[in-house]
Amino acid sequence: MNGTNWNRVASWLVLALLSASCVSRGPESPSAGTPSTGTELSSVGTELKGILIGTQDVRPGPGITSRGWLSDYLPGLENSPGDSPVYVLDSGVPGATALVVAGTHANELAGMTAATLLVEKAVLTRGRLIVIPHLNSSGLSYVDRSNPQPSWIRIDAASGTRFFRYGSRFVYPEHQGQRDPVRYTHPASSVSLAGAEQRNINRAYPGVVDGPLAQRVAAAVMAIIRVEGVDIAVDMHEARPSSKLVWMIVANPKNVDVAVNTIFDLEDKDILMKLDQSSEEFRGLSHREWGDHSDAMAFLIETVNPAQDPDAGPVTDHLRHPLFPLWKRVAVQLEALSGLVVNFNLVSEVGTVEYQGVPVYEDLEARGLEAFF
Numbered sequence: 605m606n607g608t609n610w611n612r613v614a615s616w617l618v619l620a621l622l623s624a625s626c627v628s629r630g631p632e633s634p635s636a637g638t639p640s641t642g643t644e645l646s647s648v649g650t651e652l653k654g655i656l657i658g659t660q661d662v663r664p665g666p667g668i669t670s671r672g673w674l675s676d677y678l679p680g681l682e683n684s685p686g687d688s689p690v691y692v693l694d695s696g697v698p699g700a701t702a703l704v705v706a707g708t709h710a711n712e713l714a715g716m717t718a719a720t721l722l723v724e725k726a727v728l729t730r731g732r733l734i735v736i737p738h739l740n741s742s743g744l745s746y747v748d749r750s751n752p753q754p755s756w757i758r759i760d761a762a763s764g765t766r767f768f769r770y771g772s773r774f775v776y777p778e779h780q781g782q783r784d785p786v787r788y789t790h791p792a793s794s795v796s797l798a799g800a801e802q803r804n805i806n807r808a809y810p811g812v813v814d815g816p817l818a819q820r821v822a823a824a825v826m827a828i829i830r831v832e833g834v835d836i837a838v839d840m841h842e843a844r845p846s847s848k849l850v851w852m853i854v855a856n857p858k859n860v861d862v863a864v865n866t867i868f869d870l871e872d873k874d875i876l877m878k879l880d881q882s883s884e885e886f887r888g889l890s891h892r893e894w895g896d897h898s899d900a901m902a903f904l905i906e907t908v909n910p911a912q913d914p915d916a917g918p919v920t921d922h923l924r925h926p927l928f929p930l931w932k933r934v935a936v937q938l939e940a941l942s943g944l945v946v947n948f949n950l951v952s953e954v955g956t957v958e959y960q961g962v963p964v965y966e967d968l969e970a971r972g973l974e975a976f977f
């Protein structure tokens with residue numbers, strides 16, 4: 605081990621200690637004021653002409669080699685509001701398989717926007733990339749009345765005006781197929797949460813194939829990981845500004861070293877991210893269960909969404925937000941993903957995943973999202 609690596613190990617130990625002392629265990633704490641009954645909600649599916657309930661404006665680019673659906677992997681989702689597109693980018697060159705999931709919480713714009721850019725811009729040069737840009741189609745279809753926000757954002761892009769939906773955190777109650785219980789018990793563990801959490805896809809992994817909608821969606825993602833032989837899986841999220849989770853990478857314990865090296869690489873680019881690893885006690889989360897129930901390395905990226913602050917009121921301009929403009933949130937998602945893939949490649953025994961065509965931080969800072977849509 606050379607001097608640089610020793611320095612990295614020493615720095616990692618400091619980082620891990622800091623992380624353990626100042627970061628709450630497990631990401632995605634239930635947000636305050638989350639709706640718990642259908643009476644607080646309203647559908648917005650017909651509010652915007654041309655965009656149907658639960659769909660997003662994703663335009664497949666030159667790297668797409670096939671498009672399927674979650675229901676291809678779990679037939680019980682067919683013709684349901686839980687179905688969602690699955691895009692495959694295959695280089696044709698043998699290598700590893702990466703999976704990117706965004707929009708688990710349909711109010712977390714940066715992940716959905718970053719994943720949409722991958723679908724529209726990325727070209728694989730080795731291995732495969734599978735992208736689910738808006739996993740929670742049901743959540744895209746309604747407004748959270750406890751924290752109402754504009755139900756779409758507008759980008760006057762190079763290709764024309766684009767609209768991207770802004771939905772809600774949970775599966776819509778009417779879609780779930782089961783009323784919220786008083787308490788939700790995670791099916792694969794004894795963890796007990798508030799009843800509405802049964803509609804939180806990121807509390808449902810590894811999922812239940814014949815369960816309520818959120819549990820079926822989670823089971824479909826697990827099926828993709830297994831059927832496609834996914835080697836590295838990355839879940840894109842955001843959190844409110846006051847959350848300890850913001851600007852963080854969470855890793856399954858078996859692959860925390862890849863996250864550590866990614867965080868140092870990002871620091872070299874002046875992108876500062878914190879580290880956490882999956883809790884043993886807090887179950888049902890992607891990075892925990894994907895990694896525990898498959899051979900895949902599993903990670904979660906958290907950026908900042910100012911609209912999730914329950915006291916901030918509506919955020920009408922994500923693109924030009926003074927503290928957290930969308931370009932920066934998307935750039936951090938893409939840089940973190942790239943860093944995780946690069947560091948996965950360095951230790952992978954099953955080949956690598958390599959892609960090009962995706963804007964880097966400096967591109968987005970200089971030209972804005974408008975230039976790339």
Ligand SMILES: [Zn+2]
Pocket residue numbers: 632708709712840841842
């Ligand atoms: Zn989230």
